[in-house]
Amino acid sequence: MGWENTPAQPKAGPASFQVRDTDGPVEMVTGPPPYYSTQGQDYSDYPRRNMRxxxxxxxxxxxxxxxxxxxxxxxxxxxxxxxxxxxxxxxxKANRYPNYTKLNYALADEYSGTTFFDKFNYFVGYDPAQGFVHYVPREQATQLNLTYASEDSAIIRVDTSVGPESVPDASTGRFSVRLESQTQYENGLFIFDVKHTPFGCGTWPALWLVDPANWPDHGEIDVMEAANKATDGNQMTLHTTDGCSMDVKRIMSDSSLSNDCYNATDNNAGCGVRGSAATYGSAYNDAQGGIIAMEWRNEGIRVWQFGRSNIPTDITAKNPDPSSWGSASADFPNTNCDIGSHFKNQSIIANIDLCGQYASALYASSGCPSNCTDYVANNPDAFTSAFWEFGRFEVYKAT
Structure with missing residues (x-):
């Protein structure tokens, strides 16, 4: 009944026997269990099964x-x-920010009193920005009462004498003024006392710095700018060649409009910052204006606006300290813009353009009547509020 391990053992064949049943014999076949040879087999390495x-x-x-x-x-x-x-x-990287360490400034240049206009050249001819104006020389500006100065103020006006019946009329543009400082600057602190800003349908006034002979290579800094009714507040903008962006950390109180300063982007919109409605136009003028200060240094360009009742005492004392003024209205840091290479040899410019690239583009949306050039040519009385009134300009250099 067990397994046989002997290889010579003959395999048993089937055996038969008979069993009788009541119905007759029945043959049954039986034999030993099958034979399994284990010769030469080693089961020591076979895996052991475990029930667990x-x-x-x-x-x-x-x-x-x-x-x-x-x-x-x-x-x-x-x-x-x-x-x-x-x-x-x-x-x-996102938190990079220049170190605006305190600089000590000393007065280097001043435009004031009855000699205010003596340090400016009058640009003559048609406007480079396609404005609907004739910029006149100093003699004609004086004759038409477009520029004049007292001990306290300097005035720049748009002509209001030429109407549709005049000969010649203003059908090719209205008389206006564009001043360019004879001195060109690099870096510094610029303090502008602005008592009244021009506004009205068709107007495009600006107080800015640029190298007229090398635009846009030497950049442009718009300190005050608006168009038409100017109800949106002052706009402060940089215009440059490629490679100047403001999509970086900035510390300022006013609102960014665009981050790309490159002049070929978005029709030369520049990287602008807009102030509140009280920073330009009728609201600003009703409050007797104020001081706008622009600091230009390698770390960046910053602009502050102070209302007439809120001018820092260090400015009135001619010892300005921007580090004490708090957050700027507009901040243009050098993080992604090499200020030193993008801005050079800047003249101070004050002008009142009419229509042109900017005001014309915004004319209809400003709620102004007719079209820009027709309105400007035929409505001289509409420009009685289109004048700058400046106190003094001061330019400080770091010592």
């Missing part, structure tokens, strides 16, 4: 991980590296 389940390898043992698990682990490691290394770098 084998315990799985711990999850933290990499030898037990599948390819899918490895892929997940590698992806997680990459994400962690990005968080640990890349994110801090980007955060640091």
């Amino acid at each position: 389940s084998q315990s799985a390898a711990p999850w933290w043992n990499p030898r037990s991980w599948s390819k899918k698990t490895w892929a997940i682990v590698v992806a997680a490691a990459i994400i962690i590296l990005i968080i640990v290394i890349v994110v801090p770098v980007e955060v640091t």
